[in-house]
Amino acid sequence: MSTQAAIRFENVFYSMRGDTILKNITGMFPEGQITTIVGPSGAGKSTLFKLCNGLQSPDAGEIMISDKPIVDYEPIELRRHVGIALQQATMIRGDVMENLNLPQQLQGKQITEQRAKELLEVVGLKQDILHRDSKDLSGGQRQKLSIARTLVNYPKILLLDEITSSLDRVSQQDIEHLIQKINKKYGTTMVWITHNLEQALTIGNYTWVMMEGEVVETGESSLLKDPKDKRVKQFVKGEFE
Secondary structure, three states, rough: OOOOOOEEEEEEEEEEOOEEEEEEEEEEEEEEEEEEOOOOOOOHHHHHHHHHHOOOOEEEEEEEEEEEEEEOHHHHHHHHHHHEEOOOOOOOOOHHHHHHHHHOOOOOOOOOHHHHHHHHOOOOOOOOOOOOOOHOOHHHHHHHHHHHHHHHHOOOOOEEEEOOOOOOOHHHHHHHHHHHHHHHHHHHEEEEEEEOOHHHHHOOOOOEEEEOOEEEEEEEEHHHOOOOOOOHHHHHOOOOO
């Protein structure tokens, strides 16, 4: 297990409209590993991601990205370093090429057709869909395209928020294999929020369990087989309310 932190949290708190969403988050996501995050709805998992890519700022505490305080990053630099893929895999109007070009367009640049084709190959999509309308893609194809789009900026860290929850089993397995391939090929640090405990166990090297805005238990993903915390035991058995 890597001991170098891709993202480190020190006593991080976050509140919204008077409600404390995250409480004293301390811990790290190991560099070059796949960390899975599990927990009941409302545990603060997606909010944690918004802090990691600068969409929200903590009320207290410190977040370090690759040993550099997150507050020292320019927004564009941070989002190039930390990519994010979401459950909905939202596409803009237009073809596959236009969707792949979006991160470059936001920086006043243009992706080359060769680079676009290379990215399609990386995520297992055929190059002949490059000029197909994105609305004609299947759910699995859209998710792969969403991941390809996050790779345009060569991110060191990739945040994945429930990216397979709306896919069928075959498409889910495709995405799981793709994430493992990218992790191994590029050494990209992956942090994956999932409600699927079997997925968290088999895909993750390392796992965080979050409940009610707190990190309750962390360790190698095998912890899900025999958790130490009583609440985590209940959660794994489907008894946590």
